[in-house]
Amino acid sequence: MKRVFPDYKKANMTKEQFFYAYKELAQTSEEHVLLESGRVGKLCIAGVDPLVTMKSTDGQSLELVWRDGATEVRTGEPLELVADFVRSMNVDYLPELPDYQGGVIGFVSYDYARTYEPIPEIAKDDLDTPDLFFCLFDRWAVLDVEDEVVTFMTLPERGLNPEVVEAEWLQAAAIGEKKRVHEAGGTAVEFNRPENIDVSVTGPQFEQMVRDVQRYIELQEVNQVNLSVRQSKALEVEPLAMYEALRSFNPSPYMASIGAKEFAVVSGSPELLLKKRGNELSTRPIGGTRPRGASLQEDQALEQELLSNEKEKGEHIMLVEQELEDFGKVCVPETVETDEFMVIERYSHVMHLVSNVRGTAAPDLSTAAIIKGVFPGGSITGSPKLRTMEIIEELEPTRRGLYTGSIGWIGFNGDLELNIVIRSAYIKDGVAHIQAGAGLVADSNPRAEYVESLNKAKALWQAKEMAEKA
Numbered sequence: 001m002k003r004v005f006p007d008y009k010k011a012n013m014t015k016e017q018f019f020y021a022y023k024e025l026a027q028t029s030e031e032h033v034l035l036e037s038g039r040v041g042k043l044c045i046a047g048v049d050p051l052v053t054m055k056s057t058d059g060q061s062l063e064l065v066w067r068d069g070a071t072e073v074r075t076g077e078p079l080e081l082v083a084d085f086v087r088s089m090n091v092d093y094l095p096e097l098p099d100y101q102g103g104v105i106g107f108v109s110y111d112y113a114r115t116y117e118p119i120p121e122i123a124k125d126d127l128d129t130p131d132l133f134f135c136l137f138d139r140w141a142v143l144d145v146e147d148e149v150v151t152f153m154t155l156p157e158r159g160l161n162p163e164v165v166e167a168e169w170l171q172a173a174a175i176g177e178k179k180r181v182h183e184a185g186g187t188a189v190e191f192n193r194p195e196n197i198d199v200s201v202t203g204p205q206f207e208q209m210v211r212d213v214q215r216y217i218e219l220q221e222v223n224q225v226n227l228s229v230r231q232s233k234a235l236e237v238e239p240l241a242m243y244e245a246l247r248s249f250n251p252s253p254y255m256a257s258i259g260a261k262e263f264a265v266v267s268g269s270p271e272l273l274l275k276k277r278g279n280e281l282s283t284r285p286i287g288g289t290r291p292r293g294a295s296l297q298e299d300q301a302l303e304q305e306l307l308s309n310e311k312e313k314g315e316h317i318m319l320v321e322q323e324l325e326d327f328g329k330v331c332v333p334e335t336v337e338t339d340e341f342m343v344i345e346r347y348s349h350v351m352h353l354v355s356n357v358r359g360t361a362a363p364d365l366s367t368a369a370i371i372k373g374v375f376p377g378g379s380i381t382g383s384p385k386l387r388t389m390e391i392i393e394e395l396e397p398t399r400r401g402l403y404t405g406s407i408g409w410i411g412f413n414g415d416l417e418l419n420i421v422i423r424s425a426y427i428k429d430g431v432a433h434i435q436a437g438a439g440l441v442a443d444s445n446p447r448a449e450y451v452e453s454l455n456k457a458k459a460l461w462q463a464k465e466m467a468e469k470a
Helices: 015-026 078-088 110-115 162-184 201-217 240-251 296-306 310-330 367-374 386-395 445-455 457-468
Strands: 007-012 032-036 043-048 052-056 061-065 070-074 103-108 132-136 139-144 149-154 224-234 254-259 264-269 270-279 280-284 285-293 335-348 350-359 404-413 417-419 424-428 430-438
Touching: 007 162, 007 285, 015 032, 015 139, 015 162, 015 240, 015 254, 015 280, 015 296, 032 103, 032 404, 052 078, 061 240, 061 417, 078 132, 078 367, 110 270, 110 310, 110 424, 132 350, 149 162, 201 224, 201 386, 201 417, 201 430, 224 310, 224 386, 224 445, 240 254, 240 264, 240 350, 240 424, 254 404, 264 404, 270 367, 285 296, 285 310, 296 310, 296 335, 296 350, 296 457, 310 335, 310 350, 310 367, 424 457, 430 445, 430 457
Parallel strands: none
Antiparallel strands: 007 149, 032 043, 032 254, 043 139, 052 061, 052 132, 061 070, 103 132, 103 404, 139 149, 224 430, 254 264, 264 424, 270 280, 270 417, 280 350, 285 350, 335 350, 404 417, 424 430
């Protein structure tokens, strides 16, 4: 089959215009995706009304649902099937276009690891989250945030004119901007954690879980385990309104809004799982957290305390070592390195210790094999990874589903970018489920770790409150 290039048209657009155009167009379809670089990143990507959605729930097949309602089921390893489908489109790369030039956008749930790791089945699967969910669009838009240039692209040989897509987006941007001005009002300044939130585990239960982990550490089965708490409460507004509120005060590197027929996702993740450009791979583990200070002086004091805390530094070093080990499986060994180590990154409610690990991909590995080699991220399981996942299954009462999975894209050219799903809400049947956790080591304070886990969800609850009060 001959290879083709995407058709495209460029126009000027600000990041806010891009978002409000997406928000307006999203009302025309149940299925839509937005990936935003809230800070440090360069691109924002959006698509509405996909040509085909791909979903896997059994680890052995992939269901494809086309826009016209036609369905098909392909058997095999699901992530390999997704990557094969993308590659089969035979779309070539144009150097004058942004890094993302089409492919699939969606997520891999944490529980996808069950398809290739021997994890016991103990926790309750109460949300029935797909193992994989990806959309392929025949028209999509990519914004260069710095240059404020948006590229409207269409799948070649589909009869779509990118100028028509451009006109749709520019019209939607104008309408969305008018609504934004008309609806602009006060936002919630004071924030208190909402009452009557259902939790997967209570404080005393979580504290016992911490002690259980510390017993495993004492037995030298693990060095560290990340355990989490899921909080749930009814959402009284559309998920996209909650996302709009979140992006307004807590811009993060890997923001995401996903609308699907059975669920929605609101995500403000700060953490990268895997970035691939050509043969170059990188990951950016996060480990070590403090709340933001009420003043500059308090903020700086908390930063210094975090940087000098032996527990936090020891935990972070273990996570970096885990990522180095994972990259050693999928990279040319002598190319693996830590090129940034224990720097501070600040967000609206917390600050983190962050490092960067990079390497050159081994030439004989498929896209799916590379992803599975590092998935799920060690910063949200612990070390060693497989044993910690067994302990997570034993101690957490419900399956994680999307939480600590990955949202992102796989491009036609084999490049990809996947985050780690934290600071996120999975919305189903009108209920927002927000999960957060803490890395546990031998000297962890059980009560403090529970409080930290709850605090990490504050930005999402504030976004919910702001959206419902707007």
